[in-house]
Amino acid sequence: MSAITRDEVAHLARLSRLALDEGELDHFAAQLDQIVGAVARVAEVAAGDIPPSSHALPLTNVFRPDEVRPCLTPEQALSGAPAVEDDRFRVPRILGEEA
């Protein structure tokens, strides 16, 4: 049974603002299904005595003191931006087709 359906890929594509055509939906659904299947094999070796983990290191409470460090200059910060206006990042319309 597929873990990832074609409908789920369409839903994710829409959330990601990716325009996938019918052929691509089939293509990615199959690929993603294989990837999820491969990852699922990890579950086979996880025994009941191994707690689920979200982190590779057995650490907790890694904090930094509340101290201000130097920032980038606006020129540096904006140097990689495709578009800039008034020292701000200029981005395409946000709501797009939902507006």
Add this chain to the structure above:
Amino acid sequence: MPYDEALERFEPVLGLETHVELGTESKMFCGCSTTFGAPPNTHVCPVCLALPGSLPVANAKAIESTIRIGLALNCSIAEWCRFARKNYFYPDMPKNYQISQYDEPLCTEGYLDVQVEGKTVRVEIERVHLEEDTGKSTHVGGATGRIQGADYSIVDYNRAGIPLVEIVTKPVEGTDRLAPEVARAYVTELRELLRSLGVSDVRMEEGSLRCDVNVSLMPRGSSEWGTRTETKNVNSLRSVERAVRGEIERQAAILADGGRIIQETRHFHEDSGATTSGRSKEEAQDYRYFPEPDLVPIAPDPAWVATLKAELPELPSVRRARLQAEWGVSDLDMAAMHNAGAIELVEATVAAGAPAADARKWWMGELARRANETGTALADLPITPGDVAKVTELVSSGALNDKLARQVLEGVLAGEGTPEAVVESRGLRIVNDEGELSAIIDQVLADNADAADKVRSGKIAAVGALVGGVMKASRGKADAGRARELILEKLGVEG
């Protein structure tokens, strides 16, 4: 539908989500400054801009502040919890996700008691969690400057990554017609609590305290909740109250017509008090949360949490109860002082040496009237508790009467200096010089022979007009009691 009619037919259920920017020096996951109002994109670094290879590290002070908020709200503190990624595609976060908390908040299951019309309402707290604030988008083009219809947006990431605490109530039932007042009282009490903890400057107008108001209605007699709406952009205490009231009226009208409430986000408009539809929640809510792999779990040491709890300051409700007992005032008077924002002022005036009753009289009387006239908050009047204490001292020592004291306060408010300086420059001292007073009385008796005769013939009540004449002639500076005695003495009548 008018509010009263709406309440006859429906029962409101409230929910409040409050976002508080913490007053840390640096951001949640990087060392950028959190100072408000800096030029755009000057408080940014590779971490809060999500440049490749950068990694977040949690701010210890922000964790501590969040736990203190939880403790003050009677919450349980998690022994182990994690941050989560909230994925979405608006560009207000450059990472394409916001670091938040999902199913493992730092604090859960608390409550905050609020006073409304003499009754205590317990608002239960569902959760308190820590996340990062988003950048500020400005929408360009389109008619309204709003996101709908804009041609494009420009983004300033100074605010992105500032630690943000979200405090979520459980649904509040049974408030009945007081729902708007309960909502306002809750936000007021929460704001005072946060201020007393010193964790945030809680300025609603600058957005460091923001409130989303959830409202749903159920028909009277039903126990099944209706569909709720979430009103955002409610940026003053008064607006919280108005937003709840407005939403109750709007929903009641739709339901009474047989319509259906759509679960959605609505935007509050400060000018009209109305709400308009935002984006539909059903569309947008798919955040695909998962545990944040770039941060390790938080496991607050129970001993540390116990210390934080022991070191909490006196909380506002406890403090009010203590002051009320010390001052010996009624619940009603205390509530009035609370609503007027007078408690700190009265407390400081008492600390400066004034009797509590006098301090309360001036702040809640003359000064409240002035504040009301000029539309300023009591605390923003250009007069200090020390000034008020000085005025009460001048009254109790007999140097001023209440009428003169009001003129002194007026002078201080007009920027004429300290109370002593105003007394001096305006010449506002009670006439204690018997010779001067005696001369004024002689003149008044001569000018009002009819009244003087009436008093001589035994109509003691007529003395009032003569005393009034003396006060007028002395421009309010005479001691009315002493003047009365002297008048009767001069007319040879026993008072």
